[in-house]
Amino acid sequence: MNSTSPALDPADPLIDGEYIDADLRLGGAGRTRRKMIADGRLPVPDGYVGGRARWRLSRYLAARERLLASGRPRRPGQSEAAAA
Numbered sequence: 001m002n003s004t005s006p007a008l009d010p011a012d013p014l015i016d017g018e019y020i021d022a023d024l025r026l027g028g029a030g031r032t033r034r035k036m037i038a039d040g041r042l043p044v045p046d047g048y049v050g051g052r053a054r055w056r057l058s059r060y061l062a063a064r065e066r067l068l069a070s071g072r073p074r075r076p077g078q079s080e081a082a083a084a
Helices: 017-024 031-038 057-070
Strands: 014-016 047-049 052-056
Touching: 014 017, 014 057, 017 031, 017 052, 017 057, 052 057
Parallel strands: none
Antiparallel strands: 014 052, 047 052
């Protein structure tokens, strides 16, 4: 029996919003990320630690792959050519 808590799984760590903002190069102090969560482009947080939203890395990476494969610009007003 595995005694490791699923919340502490080193193979699938928790990440915060700053990680997502930096990875997707989002600006707006989290506002863009919250809009992307609201419209379904990013998953809702898996939980909160210290009042900050946290996601499982695996869930974020799956959402990121869908987002990048969709071909939609990540930022409002960004042209398709600039997104590539």
